[in-house]
Amino acid sequence: MEKIRFVSEDQQETEFFVLEQTKVNGVSYILVTDSEEDDAECLILKDTSAEDDTESVYEIVEEDGELAAVSEVFEELLEDIAIER
Numbered sequence: 001m002e003k004i005r006f007v008s009e010d011q012q013e014t015e016f017f018v019l020e021q022t023k024v025n026g027v028s029y030i031l032v033t034d035s036e037e038d039d040a041e042c043l044i045l046k047d048t049s050a051e052d053d054t055e056s057v058y059e060i061v062e063e064d065g066e067l068a069a070v071s072e073v074f075e076e077l078l079e080d081i082a083i084e085r
Contacts, residue, residue, distance in 0.1 A: 003017050028047035029045065029047070031045075032044075045060060046060075
């Protein structure tokens, strides 16, 4: 499982494990977790960076409709994982 490091606007670093990535309607999303344990918490992050940005900018998906739609896509991609909303 790939591990990536995020740096927040206030320069705090957090590491996540990437479970899966996908594109929906041209927007990139990644499903991440902070642990490799079975019942770990996960987040869906949306790439909000511009095409010419040198680094990706991710935001947590919080809008209910978008979260439900993208969760379903990740559940189909990862057949053995159920995402609780």
